[in-house]
Amino acid sequence: MGTNYYWRDRICTPCGRYDEIHVGKGGALFRGYRHVLLNTEHPDWGYSEHSPFDEPVLSRSDWLRILAGRPGELYDEYGKRIPNPIGWLAALTPPAPEQIRQQDADRAAERAASRWQFEPEAGTEWRDAEGFRFYAREFS
Numbered sequence: 001m002g003t004n005y006y007w008r009d010r011i012c013t014p015c016g017r018y019d020e021i022h023v024g025k026g027g028a029l030f031r032g033y034r035h036v037l038l039n040t041e042h043p044d045w046g047y048s049e050h051s052p053f054d055e056p057v058l059s060r061s062d063w064l065r066i067l068a069g070r071p072g073e074l075y076d077e078y079g080k081r082i083p084n085p086i087g088w089l090a091a092l093t094p095p096a097p098e099q100i101r102q103q104d105a106d107r108a109a110e111r112a113a114s115r116w117q118f119e120p121e122a123g124t125e126w127r128d129a130e131g132f133r134f135y136a137r138e139f140s
């Protein structure tokens with residue numbers, strides 16, 4: 001289905017630990033974060049829609065703006081570092097209209113076939129203005 005990409009944020013120089021933030025799967029599906037956590041005294045990292053940044057992530061242009069100049073590194077799920085994350089993001093090609101129709105048809109069939117799953121909450125799947133798909137939940 002595609003390779004997952006993760007942003008390593010707040011990398012600690014002495015020990016090498018970092019926060020791992022899911023960016024998405026290849027260029028086919030982005031991870032979106034709809035909400036911004038306002039009460040930082042009571043963080044709720046278990047709630048998957050909270051943005052790990054101080055603003056929501058709703059589009060590729062959001063990802064580009066947030067990651068540009070931010071300390072951190074992009075890795076794929078196999079541990080390979082992406083040397084130029086911004087260039088990589090910027091080079092992704094939005095789906096053509098025919099691809100969008102196919103993706104939507106596949107998604108509708110997938111949902112119809114998996115009745116045991118909960119329906120995704122309204123608004124947790126969307127496309128940005130360029131046509132890139134976003135899910136505001138964990139996926140792999």
Ligand SMILES: [Zn+2]
Binds near residue numbers: 012015017
């Ligand atoms: Zn450390």
